[in-house]
Amino acid sequence: MTDSRRLLVLVCALLIAIPGCAFRRAVSNEWLLEADTSAITVGESDWLDVMRALSLPPPDVPEEIGIRTAGRDLIHYGTWDSRCFTVGSELFLVVTPFRWCSRRHIYELAVEFDEQGVVNAVHETTRGNYWPPFQSEADVEPTVTRGLGGTPDP
Amino acid sequence: MGGIRRLHDSLGLRAFAGFALLTLCGLPGCLFARGQVNAADLPDRVSGVVPGKTTIAQVERMIGGPATSITPLGAGNLLHVYTFGDTKTAGLSLIVLNISRTNSGFDTAFFVVDSNDVVVEMKVGQNSKDLEWEWWAFGD
Numbered sequence: 347m348t349d350s351r352r353l354l355v356l357v358c359a360l361l362i363a364i365p366g367c368a369f370r371r372a373v374s375n376e377w378l379l380e381a382d383t384s385a386i387t388v389g390e391s392d393w394l395d396v397m398r399a400l401s402l403p404p405p406d407v408p409e410e411i412g413i414r415t416a417g418r419d420l421i422h423y424g425t426w427d428s429r430c431f432t433v434g435s436e437l438f439l440v441v442t443p444f445r446w447c448s449r450r451h452i453y454e455l456a457v458e459f460d461e462q463g464v465v466n467a468v469h470e471t472t473r474g475n476y477w478p479p480f481q482s483e484a485d486v487e488p489t490v491t492r493g494l495g496g497t498p499d500p
Numbered sequence: 501m502g503g504i505r506r507l508h509d510s511l512g513l514r515a516f517a518g519f520a521l522l523t524l525c526g527l528p529g530c531l532f533a534r535g536q537v538n539a540a541d542l543p544d545r546v547s548g549v550v551p552g553k554t555t556i557a558q559v560e561r562m563i564g565g566p567a568t569s570i571t572p573l574g575a576g577n578l579l580h581v582y583t584f585g586d587t588k589t590a591g592l593s594l595i596v597l598n599i600s601r602t603n604s605g606f607d608t609a610f611f612v613v614d615s616n617d618v619v620v621e622m623k624v625g626q627n628s629k630d631l632e633w634e635w636w637a638f639g640d
Contacts (some may be wrong), residue, residue, distance in 0.1 A: 353516065357517065366595055369598070370599075404606035483604055
C-alpha cells in the first residue's frame with residue numbers, strides 16, 4: 347500500500363471515529379405563545395367563540411394529525427419544545443449511543459366548558475426546558491399555571 | 501489526484517494529514533429541510549369560499565378531499581375540520597459539530613355547515629404561513 351493510500355485510509359478511519367456532537371432543537375406551534383385570548387371570557391364565551399379566537403387545537407406532531415379531535419368539555423392547545431444533544435455523528439453511525447433529550451410542552455392552554463358549552467375556566471401553563479446533560483431541571487424556571495378570562499389562579 | 505499528490509509531496513506526510521483533517525473538520529455545511537403536511541396551501545385554495553353561498557361539496561373540490569374530522573353540532577349543523585401545516589429545518593453541519601433547529605406550525609381550518617350543506621361560518625388558521633428558517637438552536 348502506498349503512502350497516499352495509507353493516508354487516505356487513516357483519514358477515513360479517523361473521520362468515522364471522531365465523536366461528532368449535535369445540538370438539535372425542534373419547536374412546534376410557537377405561535378401559541380403570542381396568541382390573543384382576550385376574547386375568551388368565563389361565563390360568556392361558548393366553544394364557537396373559542397374556535398373563532400384560536401381555531402381548533404393544532405396537533406403537536408404530524409403523526410397526530412387526524413386523530414385528535416376537539417372535545418365538547420375541554421380544548422387543549424400546546425407548544426412543544428424538544429432539545430437533544432448527541433455524541434457520535436449520525437452521518438456515520440446508525441445508532442448514536444449517547445443521546446440526551448428533553449421534550450416537553452413549554453406552553454399549554456386549556457379551556458374548559460360546562461354542560462351548556464359555555465367556558466367555565468381557562469388556564470395557561472408555562473414551563474421551561476433545558477439542554478441535558480449540560481443543564482438539569484433545577485436550571486429552569488418553575489412551572490407556573492394561572493387563570494385567564496376571569497378564571498381565578500389555582 | 502495530481503494536485504493532491506503534489507500537495508502531499510510538498511508538505512510531507514504528517515503535515516498533509518493534519519491539513520486534510522483540519523480541512524475536513526472545518527468544512528462548513530448547511531442543512532435545509534422542508535416538510536408540508538396535508539394541503540399546506542389550504543388558505544389559498546379556500547380563498548373563494550363565501551359563507552352563506554358555497555356548499556361543502558364545493559369546498560371539498562377546492563381542497564381536494566373531505567375533512568380530517570366531522571363533528572355534529574346539533575340542529576343539523578356539522579363542523580368540518582381540516583388540518584394542515586409546514587415544517588422548516590435549518591442547520592449548520594460540520595464534521596465534529598452539528599447545530600439545527602426545526603420550526604413546525606400546524607393549523608386547522610373549520611367550516612360550519614348547515615342542514616342544506618351550505619357553509620355558514622368558517623375560519624382558516626394562518627399560523628403556519630410565515631414560519632421562520634432558523635438554525636441557531638439556543639435561546640428562546
